[in-house]
Amino acid sequence: MPASAFADLSLAENHGCTQCHRFTQEASEEPPKGPDLFYAGNKFQKNWLENFLQNPVVVRKAGYTSDPGFLKGTPTVAQPHPSLPEKEAREMTDFLMSLKLSDLPASPVEGEPLTKGEKVRIKILFERNFGCIACHEGVNLAGQPRGGISGPSLANAGNRLTADWVFHWLKTPEKFLPKSRMPLYDLDDETAVKLTQYLMTLKIGRQN
Amino acid sequence: MFVKKSRKFQIILLLLMTLIACGDNAKETAKVKPPTAAPEKTAPAAVVAQPEQNPVPQKTRDVYQWYCTQCHGLKGKGDGINAKHLTVPPRDHTKGEYLETRTDKQLFDAIKLGGLAVGRAPCMPSWGNTLKDETIHSLVRYIRELCECEAL
Structure with missing residues (x-):
């Protein structure tokens, strides 16, 4: 598992993901330019992620909150997010879905829909x-x-x-x-x- | 502490008013009544020192920059990145005409409890779980600095 995780991280590095995103919980010297992904497997729905990586939509219209241009409405990181071909998007999604916090308890959210x-x-x-x-x-x-x-x-x-x-x-x-x-x-x-x-x-x- | 500060301000205001009231014939009073010379001397000192007495710490300005600017704008002009998406525009903190009609307590409550709780726009969330009372008091001082105004 660690060996494959390492290989996957190099995949992320090769695509330039690590320039903006953090894949581990360790604090970085500079604030990240994009959302943290070390808990991507907790946060995202797999289908959405796989589709997003191929056909990115803008989720943060003002950019990421630590972008130097965020409060001016002129983020320095161009949007939408770069896109990946289908095969790479699948590989990346599998890697991202494997990134989970180990100490997150089960939530009490049930499947019962709201009336x-x-x-x-x-x-x-x-x-x-x-x-x-x-x-x-x-x-x-x-x-x-x-x-x-x-x-x-x-x-x-x-x-x-x-x-x-x-x-x-x-x-x-x-x-x-x-x-x-x-x-x-x-x-x-x-x-x-x-x-x-x-x-x-x-x-x-x-x-x- | 808050009450103390506003009381201090009242005293300064009183001193100021005395100064203004005495201003026209200051020379004469100084000549005729030497005993008043002493308080008159301390009064201008207090007036000059007043803005420095409660300087808004950098920490408070940073809090404003981190949280409040999202709606109220980098310079507090109510033109943050969310502003044009809201049904009620965020308050322009540089406009003294309105802010002088609000007491410090009203501003404090609006920040701590949110807009809805004080009968203002619900877009303003409550910051009472995020910021300490002390920080909120300091933010009120910062808003007073931005509007260059005090409660009437």
Whole structure:
């Protein structure tokens, strides 16, 4: 396993991924230019990742938060993300899906879908009570992305992210990033589960 | 501490007002009433020193740059990268006309509890779990520096 993981990392190096992304939890000298990927296997849905690598979409319209041009709205890293041919995209996806945090407990998010009433109630939490929409795109009633762009778009969160990861990010973001630009919320498990379930209903554009 | 600071400010304001009130015939008062010369001497010193008395530490400016700028902009003009995507525009922290109608307590609560809790725009999230009270008080001082204003 370590030998193949090493080979896979060299694959990532060959594609230039390590120029912007971190693949291990070790702190880097400079802030990374792109999202950390050492927990990619926890965070992403495999289908989405494989498709993204071939046909990249812009998830962070203002660039990554530690990009020097982030707050000016002129990120230095060009978007969309470079694309890979199908075979390489598959290999890379397999490698990325193998990158998981070992100490992440199972989340209490169940498969039970939200009722229509719950969905409306949680939408209000998401948009009004917690103000998530100020920095993240959600989906409006017309089915269009709506909201701020400093945080990653959540308009397609239901196709992109795993419910487990969303729950853990909401509860303990420091496990993934020591300091993000997002406010910390002291959510009880029930609220975090409901918010996660709501986010997993957000789907826009192509299915993966 | 917060109350103390605002009280200190009131005292300075009082001293300032006394100064202004006395300003026109300062020479005369100085001649006629030598005892008032002493407080008059300390008063200008306090006025000059006032901006330096509570300097906003770099740490607070960094907090503002890290979190608040996303909506309020690099210079606090309400033109951050999220601004044009919001239904209610973020507050321009350089506009004294509005901010002088808000007390320090109101600004503190808006940051700590979020917009919705204080009857303002819900786009403003609550920062009470992210920032210590002390930091939020300091951010209020920073906003006062940006707007070059105090509560009326």
